[in-house]
Structure formats: structure tokens, C-alpha cells
Amino acid sequence: MLTIFGFHTDDPLYTKHAQILRASAENFDINIYLESFSKDDWQKIIAFKPAFIAKIRREIQGPILYIDADAIVLEDIRPYFNAITEDIAVHYIDEKRLISSTLFINETPNAHLLMAEWEKRMLSQPERWDQVVLQELVDEWVAEGRITLKKLPPNYTFIFDTSRKLYGDSVEPSIEQLQASRDMRWIQKYQRRNRLHQWLMRIPYLLRSTRKIVHRHNVVNVRTEQLGINIRLTLEDLI
Known part of the structure; x- marks a missing residue:
């Protein structure tokens, strides 16, 4: 069974966005696990996002779907993600740049290894953007045949203004990133x-x-x- 999850800091802005995300998911009877952290903890922990996602991947059985807390769910997304068989699924905006705000990680040995390696690489180079490090890793492992990748269509990682300018009215969002x-x-x-x-x-x-x-x-x-x-x-x- 698919587990949908995310995290947010406990400041008023991100707490309100997390409430919006939870309410939007519940509107379609989707359960979502959101964990709150203090801003101090978030700033102190090196490679916070990769470490958190890798931890969830280790602890939870079945496929998992990470969504940034400042997103909103606009339809029942479970049938689409439940049908994915690849190790990982993520959107490349304009087929060029990986966007990690929606990240599907399957329950496969290679997906577990990928998340562990993402965390490891971020710990060794914490000054770099985790999204860039993930793209380098995914592209490298796909080229080597170590993982299978499904590129998500833009409606599952739809940035409210950037994606609209890029794709026009041909795409309607299923998960919209609101950029808090x-x-x-x-x-x-x-x-x-x-x-x-x-x-x-x-x-x-x-x-x-x-x-x-x-x-x-x-x-x-x-x-x-x-x-x-x-x-x-x-x-x-x-x-």
C-alpha cells in the first residue's frame, strides 16, 4: 500500500501550508503522514531532506511518495502511483532538470540503495543542493543500469507559475507546488x-x-x- 508523507518546519507559514496539504489529501480520502520539526533542528541536521526520506524508506514497507509540504493535492493520485513498477519516479522539468518536490520510491532493493547513497553523498558535500546531487546520482545509476526510472509527467510536480509558462494550458495539475x-x-x-x-x-x-x-x-x-x-x-x- 502506498504511503504518502512529508515534513515541515514549525513556523506559522509552513505549518499553515502543511494544514492545506493535509486537508487537500483528506478531501480525496488520502491519508498523509506529515512530521513537524523545529527550525533549529532543521537547520542543524546536515542533509535533512535526504536523511528524512532515507529514514522513511528504511522504516516503512511498500512504495512511498514524498511530497513537499507547500503543495496541494487536486485529485486522487493513488491509482497512478500504485501502478508504477520502476524503482523511482520523479519529474524532469522541460526534460532537463530534476524536481524533487514529488518523489516516488518503490519497495525494491535498488530503490533502498539509491536513497542510502543520496543521503551518503549529501553528508559528504552538505554545501550542495540536495536536488542537484539526486539528479547526478539518478542519471548516473540509470546510465549504469542500476535502477529503473519513470519520468513523471508535469501534472504531478506542477509549479504554479513556472510550469504554466512552460506548458501552457495543455497541463492541469494533479499535485501543485505552491512555493512557500x-x-x-x-x-x-x-x-x-x-x-x-x-x-x-x-x-x-x-x-x-x-x-x-x-x-x-x-x-x-x-x-x-x-x-x-x-x-x-x-x-x-x-x-
């Missing part, structure tokens, strides 16, 4: 500014950086409304 990290960058910028600039940043359509965040919130809020989820994002959540 952009809010975190806005928060960091806000905290560095003086009071006058902070006041300007709180005006929704005055500054380009704030307009982008408001647009992201609007996308999230439209999606939650479509699913009947009573959770909304606002600028006030970030201040």
Missing part, C-alpha cells in the same frame, strides 16, 4: 528593512516584490476555495 520559500525570502527582506520600507512593503500592490507574494497567495486561496478548505494566506501571516 518565496514568502520566506520576502520575510527575510522585510525584517532587514527600516520601518518606512516595511510600511511600504505591507501595501499589497505598491512594490513588485509584494505584488508577487500577493499573487502567490491568490493562487493558493483559489485552490483551497475550490476544494472547500477554509484556510487562507494573507500578508498579515508573514509580518
Whole structure:
């Protein structure tokens, strides 16, 4: 049986996104396991994401599906992933760059070895982006015939704006990535500014950086409304 899981930090923004993800999954009677960590723990643990996923792969039987906590599930995704027989399934955006925000790992010996090796490589080079390291590893092992790979279509790793620009209206998302990290960058910028600039940043359509965040919130809020989820994002959540 497929296990769907993820993790999030315990700050208000990611906690709210995790609530959205859980509610969206439950809307289709999908159980999802989400673990919360303090930001301090998350920052201290080297190679956090690979280590967490490798741990889940070791502890849980059956195929597993990792989803970033700032995503939303828009349909019953279980039939599609339950039918996958390859060791691993992941999307390559524009057939070039691996996106690890949705990652299927099957219950196979080679998939176990792959996750263990991802964790090992990240521990030895923690300054690198885990997604890049995973792509290098997957591409290497596929070329050597050590694993089988299914490339997910874009609807299972659909970035709300980037994928729309790339694929147009030909693709409708099944799992949509909502990119909460952009809010975190806005928060960091806000905290560095003086009071006058902070006041300007709180005006929704005055500054380009704030307009982008408001647009992201609007996308999230439209999606939650479509699913009947009573959770909304606002600028006030970030201040």
C-alpha cells in the first residue's frame, strides 16, 4: 500500500501550508503522514531532506511518495502511483532538470540503495543542493543500469507559475507546488528593512516584490476555495 508523507518546519507559514496539504489529501480520502520539526533542528541536521526520506524508506514497507509540504493535492493520485513498477519516479522539468518536490520510491532493493547513497553523498558535500546531487546520482545509476526510472509527467510536480509558462494550458495539475520559500525570502527582506520600507512593503500592490507574494497567495486561496478548505494566506501571516 502506498504511503504518502512529508515534513515541515514549525513556523506559522509552513505549518499553515502543511494544514492545506493535509486537508487537500483528506478531501480525496488520502491519508498523509506529515512530521513537524523545529527550525533549529532543521537547520542543524546536515542533509535533512535526504536523511528524512532515507529514514522513511528504511522504516516503512511498500512504495512511498514524498511530497513537499507547500503543495496541494487536486485529485486522487493513488491509482497512478500504485501502478508504477520502476524503482523511482520523479519529474524532469522541460526534460532537463530534476524536481524533487514529488518523489516516488518503490519497495525494491535498488530503490533502498539509491536513497542510502543520496543521503551518503549529501553528508559528504552538505554545501550542495540536495536536488542537484539526486539528479547526478539518478542519471548516473540509470546510465549504469542500476535502477529503473519513470519520468513523471508535469501534472504531478506542477509549479504554479513556472510550469504554466512552460506548458501552457495543455497541463492541469494533479499535485501543485505552491512555493512557500518565496514568502520566506520576502520575510527575510522585510525584517532587514527600516520601518518606512516595511510600511511600504505591507501595501499589497505598491512594490513588485509584494505584488508577487500577493499573487502567490491568490493562487493558493483559489485552490483551497475550490476544494472547500477554509484556510487562507494573507500578508498579515508573514509580518
